[in-house]
Amino acid sequence: MSLPEILAALMFVCGCAGLMAGYNVAFTLAGVSVIFAGIASALGLFDPSFFLSLPARIYPIITREILIAVPLFVFMGVMLEKSKIAEELLQNMGDLFGPMRGGLGISVIFVGALLAASTGIVGATVVTMGLLSLPTMLKRGYDIPLASASIAASGTLGQIIPPSIVLVILGDQIGNAFQEAQRSYGLESDAVVSVGDLFAGALLPGLILVGAYALYIFATAVLSPAKAPAQPWPDDTDAKELLWRSLKAMLPPIFLIVAVLGSILSGYATPTRGAALGALGAMLLAATRLTPEGQKWPLWSALALLALVALDLTGVDLRLAQTEWTTTEASAGVIAAILVLIGIIGTLIGTTRLLRNGQLGDVSRTTMHITGMVFVILIGATIFSLVFRGLGGDEMVARLMDSAPGGTWGAFALVMLVMFILGFFLDFIEITFVVVPLVAPPLLAAGIDPVWLGVVMAINLQTSFLTPPFGFALFYLRGVSPPEVTTSHLYRGVLPFIAIQLAVIALLIAFPVLVTGLVN
Amino acid sequence: MIGWVFLPLLSLPVVYLILPKQWLKTIISALIRTIDTLHYYLGEIVKWSLPLLVISVAASVFALSIFGTMTVKWLESAFYFQAVIILLGAAATLLAGQHVRVDVFYTNMSETARARVDLISFYLLLAPVCILILWNSQSFVGFAWNTFEGSAESNGIRGVFLLKTLIPIFAITMLLQGCAIALRAAMALNGEDRPERPKGMPSFFKGSSEAGL
Numbered sequence: 001m002s003l004p005e006i007l008a009a010l011m012f013v014c015g016c017a018g019l020m021a022g023y024n025v026a027f028t029l030a031g032v033s034v035i036f037a038g039i040a041s042a043l044g045l046f047d048p049s050f051f052l053s054l055p056a057r058i059y060p061i062i063t064r065e066i067l068i069a070v071p072l073f074v075f076m077g078v079m080l081e082k083s084k085i086a087e088e089l090l091q092n093m094g095d096l097f098g099p100m101r102g103g104l105g106i107s108v109i110f111v112g113a114l115l116a117a118s119t120g121i122v123g124a125t126v127v128t129m130g131l132l133s134l135p136t137m138l139k140r141g142y143d144i145p146l147a148s149a150s151i152a153a154s155g156t157l158g159q160i161i162p163p164s165i166v167l168v169i170l171g172d173q174i175g176n177a178f179q180e181a182q183r184s185y186g187l188e189s190d191a192v193v194s195v196g197d198l199f200a201g202a203l204l205p206g207l208i209l210v211g212a213y214a215l216y217i218f219a220t221a222v223l224s225p226a227k228a229p230a231q232p233w234p235d236d237t238d239a240k241e242l243l244w245r246s247l248k249a250m251l252p253p254i255f256l257i258v259a260v261l262g263s264i265l266s267g268y269a270t271p272t273r274g275a276a277l278g279a280l281g282a283m284l285l286a287a288t289r290l291t292p293e294g295q296k297w298p299l300w301s302a303l304a305l306l307a308l309v310a311l312d313l314t315g316v317d318l319r320l321a322q323t324e325w326t327t328t329e330a331s332a333g334v335i336a337a338i339l340v341l342i343g344i345i346g347t348l349i350g351t352t353r354l355l356r357n358g359q360l361g362d363v364s365r366t367t368m369h370i371t372g373m374v375f376v377i378l379i380g381a382t383i384f385s386l387v388f389r390g391l392g393g394d395e396m397v398a399r400l401m402d403s404a405p406g407g408t409w410g411a412f413a414l415v416m417l418v419m420f421i422l423g424f425f426l427d428f429i430e431i432t433f434v435v436v437p438l439v440a441p442p443l444l445a446a447g448i449d450p451v452w453l454g455v456v457m458a459i460n461l462q463t464s465f466l467t468p469p470f471g472f473a474l475f476y477l478r479g480v481s482p483p484e485v486t487t488s489h490l491y492r493g494v495l496p497f498i499a500i501q502l503a504v505i506a507l508l509i510a511f512p513v514l515v516t517g518l519v520n
Numbered sequence: 521m522i523g524w525v526f527l528p529l530l531s532l533p534v535v536y537l538i539l540p541k542q543w544l545k546t547i548i549s550a551l552i553r554t555i556d557t558l559h560y561y562l563g564e565i566v567k568w569s570l571p572l573l574v575i576s577v578a579a580s581v582f583a584l585s586i587f588g589t590m591t592v593k594w595l596e597s598a599f600y601f602q603a604v605i606i607l608l609g610a611a612a613t614l615l616a617g618q619h620v621r622v623d624v625f626y627t628n629m630s631e632t633a634r635a636r637v638d639l640i641s642f643y644l645l646l647a648p649v650c651i652l653i654l655w656n657s658q659s660f661v662g663f664a665w666n667t668f669e670g671s672a673e674s675n676g677i678r679g680v681f682l683l684k685t686l687i688p689i690f691a692i693t694m695l696l697q698g699c700a701i702a703l704r705a706a707m708a709l710n711g712e713d714r715p716e717r718p719k720g721m722p723s724f725f726k727g728s729s730e731a732g733l
Contacts, residue, residue: 022626022634023641024619027698031645034652051652055660055687058653062603063683071605072577075570269581276577283574305582312586319588336586343582351571364567368605372613373620375606383649425622 008393026380072275083286102221112154126155145493171195177440185445287350301346381433423464563612
């Protein structure tokens with residue numbers, strides 16, 4: 001190893017150690033690298049004029065089309081959460097499936113998978129889910145290890161189920177790494193990897209995980225009913241009324257997520273546009289809840305906009321620029337104009353309601369905080385990578401992976417192990433921004449499928465967040481759980497979930513088609 | 521050049537730590553309040569870009585994919601909303617303590633230790649990074665202003681130079697907010713009460729005094 005490379009390695013170690021001190025992540029990463037750049041340029045090993053390109057590297061981050069999906073998805077998730085739509089969904093599912101053994105537990109897994117998707121920050125998701133559902137589960141007599149672990153697990157699950165911001169970020173980074181592999185590592189391919197591809201690839205593995213979790217809870221409930229007791233419907237409820245109430249709470253958010261995902265996977269909308277439709281939909285749903293009975297303008301507006309999309313999907317040519325309007329097209333145009341009008345009026349009314357109620361401001365503030373946090377880390381990680389590369393660290397990593405025993409698969413195993421360990425200390429976003437650009441290009445150049453690599457990395461990290469004693473999710477859940485839940489409860493409960501995770505990773509390695517099958 | 525203007529301000533936390541004089545405390549309290557209030561309201565204004573972003577992008581989907589009509593200016597507006605949220609909202613995020621920390625050890629530290637981490641890290645990490653960004657963006661932004669750089673598209677928004685100017689502004693606001701937090705840390709280390717925070721903001725280093733601000 002040459003001197004600059006030793007500095008680069010030291011910088012990586014110091015960066016990780018510095019993060020432990022607890023200062024904010026973005027500036028720790030950037031600051032440590034600036035210190036090392038200073039040392040290196042004092043030794044004449046680093047050219048400080050390298051930093052002149054810094055603003056030119058920050059600028060594309062804030063103006064990249066695909067990354068606009070991040071604030072939009074966060075907005076959607078925060079809106080669903082703050083308007084209590086998520087809470088109601090969980091409550092109603094819990095009531096409805098209560099009489100089934102393990103029903104409440106399965107509802108938690110399901111809601112976690114569905115709604116955690118759009119926020120995608122381990123801490124936030126686990127905390128919300130913990131506050132929302134842990135007290136209820138304990139009240140109904142669920143076994144403490146089972147209840148707490150299923151919440152921790154489902155809180156992390158949302159990360160790999162599309163549409164999640166984690167997949168947006170990872171997809172963007174993998175896409176860049178794939179181009180880098182073609183450019184600098186001589187990979188012969190002119191394919192591009194998009195965020196939509198990663199969504200498609202993650203769909204099946206995500207569903208398999210949800211299914212496996214639910215199956216585990218169901219099996220536990222059947223084998224030892226005391227651990228996940230069934231709870232009959234309250235005496236005075238009318239089955240039909242309960243069913244209707246549950247459906248009313250369940251269908252809109254489920255439909256929203258499915259519609260967003262569908263529009264992206266089918267290629268109707270780019271991830272950014274799909275996210276915007278999702279955010280608008282969440283706004284209209286939240287506004288509908290605020291509206292008194294009888295005046296459901298926001299709901300009509302949402303339906304009108306849906307009808308508009310449906311009309312478009314029939315293939316009618318509604319382009320305003322055309323000169324020849326057939327009768328069908330003209331009448332469809334009139335209908336479309338009316339729908340647009342309803343959509344606009346409903347959106348205006350809905351926005352006003354949310355504005356008066358203060359919800360829009362709150363949701364916007366929280367979304368701004370999360371967005372700011374994500375992107376400042378991205379800026380910090382950019383500075384870190386700039387210095388790391390300036391010192392030749394990327395070549396060192398590539399060489400290290402080259403010399404790993406067992407060739408490509410040895411290197412792959414090494415990368416997975418390192419990411420797993422980093423997952424004890426760092427959140428998804430930091431690891432994605434710092435590690436993926438370094439390790440992915442050589443792996444991809446060796447012929448590993450980019451989408452498959454992204455999905456396996458995501459599940460690997462998710463497992464890491466669940467693994468004692470350092471797992472992120474466990475820490476956060478411990479912070480919000482009632483005192484009777486101890487750390488050892490959590491550790492015991494989470495082991496089966498880790499086993500499920502590892503089994504699914506093994507499954508994906510054995511059958512890569514589970515990931516690649518749906519792509520394109 | 522710009523860096524020198526900040527020097528007296530940046531040295532204040534350390535000066536106060538060494539010289540905890542009453543008159544200095546008055547100045548510092550006023551300074552913290554000013555910076556906090558400034559960034560709080562900046563954040564409160566900037567956050568409205570988000571609903572605008574949602575509606576702007578959603579509207580463009582309908583207009584573009586159904587009616588096949590859209591202006592480049594409208595499409596480009598999304599970048600402006602996005603940039604404003606990130607670069608101007610970052611200081612408000614720092615003020616609200618929402619930039620993520622690795623809190624494996626931080627949560628278990630004493631309040632004094634946390635204040636120490638924040639004070640030292642400001643000088644070692646945050647300030648150098650912000651000054652570096654500020655320093656290196658001079659020519660970048662200068663070039664953009666020379667030509668009043670606009671969009672690469674002929675009928676796009678002619679405001680790329682403004683967009684690029686947000687980068688040094690980001691560095692300045694982060695530097696100021698980081699400094700305000702370091703000043704609070706210095707006050708905490710001297711065992712004093714800190715000025716009140718804007719409403720809804722969580723407190724830093726609470727517990728070392730009754731007021732806990």
